[in-house]
Amino acid sequence: MLTPEALQRLQQYNFDLLAREEPNGRRRLRYIALAHLKEGKSFTEVAAALRTTRHTVARWERWFERDGLKGLGSKPRYWSNQRLPREQEEAFRVAIEQLQQKRAGGRIRGEDIRQLLAQQFDVTYSLNGVxxxxKRLGLVWISARSRSPCADPIRQADFQKKVLQEVRAVLPAEVRLDQVDIWFQDEMRIGQRGTQTRLWARKGARPRVVRKQQSESAYIFxxxxxxxxTAVGLVLPHADTQTMAHHLHAISAAVPEGRHAVVVLDRAGxxxxxKLPRLPNLTLLPLPAGSLELNPAEQVWQQLRDRSLANRCYDSYDQIVDACCDAWNAFTQIPGAIRSLCTRTWANLGVTDGMV
Incomplete structure (x- = not known):
């Protein structure tokens, strides 16, 4: 029950009138509760009448005792001043990228992002909230792709925009653009030590993968x-001028009659x-220095590692060769796999058969 002093303070207001004139539903309900208390009803009786709890009614009365009618206004939820405003979401995305770029190495953690939100955006989050x-803003945990320290983004963008001019510059005069197919070439080394990648396992487990210490290796060209x-692959013991010449002859043999292959490749020695052979149906087009991300063959290597070659070791060179051949054949024989993975819109010359 209320004290006589509390009842006396309630008598100063017409809560029935205030409730009728109040547009806010929550505040109106609080006025009705105080109107019942003003009539001498207990917290329990008022709670039953309004289908709420005794604790809630008592809390409303305390708000009134402390702040008067102002105390009955809608209270901000405990997190309402702790969430990133939508108009700042893009600035937050940019800040995350800049924070990672500023690091000399490693990666930013959830705790780093939590501190960024507090210091730069004046909002407070738990780690789960971060x-x-x-997730809501489309920022995902993803493996980084390699970039050479000598890469020139401006030169790379210019190469992509002007690939047609680049092709014209290297083509023999007698070859028409409508005869040209763009090929991408690269090599991947596979050794006895192998590589390790993510794999599925029980939560809380830390899978172990055997890794040899020997150094036998082979290269997939x-x-x-x-x-x-279509694709052409060779498994060879070294990556040098002689083995590259073998691969160019294999590519040349795979080019259909009447077609000409422009082979885009990096600037390895x-x-x-x-000293490389000059073949009549094949022309080499080097990428800008340090531009491995422009070569879709890099994604082929990732596919081969993920599907077949990672998380395993090899007892001999012959076993490496067999594994490389199996992995290459399994991937390249999937209909549409090469077109799906390796198509680049910037490498489309914009010409069709029959055009001069």
Whole structure:
């Protein structure tokens, strides 16, 4: 029950009139509760009448005792001033990227992001809240791709925009653009030590993968043509001018009669040497320095590792060769796999058969 002093304070207001004039439903309900208390009803009786709890009615009365009618206004939820405003979401995305770029190494953690939100955006989140926010804003945990320290983003963008001019510059005069197919070429080393990648396991487990310490290795030389959905691969013991020459002859043999292959490749020494054979149906086009991300063959290697070659070890060179051949054949024989993975819109020359 209320004290006489509390009842006396309630008598100063017409809560029935205030409730009728109040547009806010929550505040109106609180006025009705105080009107019942003003009539001498207990917290329990008022709670039963309004279908709420005795604790809630008592809390409303305390608000009134402390702040008067002002205390009955809608209270901000405990987190309402602790959430990132929607108009700041894009600035937050940019801040996350800048925070990662500023690090000399490693990666930013959830706790780093929590501190960023508090210091730069003046909002407070739990760690779980941080991860929910990242998910909602489309920021995902993803493996980084390699980038050479000598890469020139401006030169790369210019190469992509002007690939037609680049092709014209290297083509023999007698070859028309409508005869050209773009191929991408690269090599991947596979050794006895192998590579480790993520794999499925029980939560809380830490899977162990055997890794040898020997150094036998082989190289997969691969070339892909997305437009023709075809590829040419060789497994060779070294990556040098001689083995590169073998691969160029294999690519040349795979080019259809009447077509000409422009082979886009990086600037490894055995790709740019003048000692390579000159083949009539094949022209080499080097990428800008340090531009491995422009070569879709890199994604082929990732597919081969993920599907077949990672998380395993090899007893001998012959076993490495067999594994490489099996992995390459299994992937390249999937209909449409090369076209799907290796198509690049910037590598489309914009010409069709029959055009001069």
């Amino acid at each position: 991860y929910e926010l990242l 691969g070339a892909v043509c997305a437009e023709r959905d 055995w790709h740019t040497t003048t």
